[in-house]
Amino acid sequence: MTAKARRGPYVCGIDAAMDVVSGKWKSLILWELDNHGVRRFGELRRGLPGVSEKMLIQQLREMEQDGLINRQVYGEVPPKVEYSLTPDGRSLNAALAPLGDWGTARAARLTADGTLHTH
């Protein structure tokens, strides 16, 4: 097996969720897809500044395996592939919302304190 052997026995729910959402770009992919509904590979790449093609595909593949996203291939040339969220992906994104709010509030706190190094 080349893919990660994950889905091990989990200590708790957070564990199980983290297994699926950890990875530098996954939450952003979730967000992009939830916002736009459907996105092509190139659109996603342009929507996530700094991601490399290798990383983007890697994360998309894992998310597909984990049942978070759908991958629709059109047999055209040049190739066309569309990605969208599954119901699981959408509910995960919803479950991440409070965490996002917490993070936003924290970032605001840090900026106010001058603790954040913005450059």
Add this chain to the structure above:
Amino acid sequence: MTAKARRGPYVCGIDAAMDVVSGKWKSLILWELDNHGVRRFGELRRGLPGVSEKMLIQQLREMEQDGLINRQVYGEVPPKVEYSLTPDGRSLNAALAPLGDWGTARAARLTADGTLHTH
């Protein structure tokens, strides 16, 4: 600087929250401290089966730096140190709850499908 140079500019709130909660044991530490209120180092270690002393301290120190936990040292011999959550730590734990529920539901789904390898 020996500590991680984190708190970089964040793309979104999830990013900021993940920066602080990623790490193999942090969510479990949060959970333990929320459950018990106050715990000594040894109690935490015994409460997190499989954690090494090195990892536990590393994560506790980072969480302290991030303002999630309080560290109370008693100048005794043998040493005695007590850890507890700050208000930020408690609110983070609350924000993690929906994610935990999602993960629990997912784990249940996987087990029902027979997709999960339990041994």
Add this chain to the structure above:
DNA sequence: TGCACTACTTACCTTTCAGTAAGCATGGGA
């Protein structure tokens, strides 16, 4: 003829994360 477009794939390297094992300081009890 050759270049562009798209969605990948591959090889290689660096950085980060995590685990093991050992050592340290101090005082009390056997």
Add this chain to the structure above:
DNA sequence: TCCCATGCTTACTGAAAGGTAAGTAGTGCA
């Protein structure tokens, strides 16, 4: 005198995550 307990610290090692750069296929267009 030696060992035990506690809460660390340090050095070394391996594994995993992530980054860079280049290559691939097939068609259309200049």
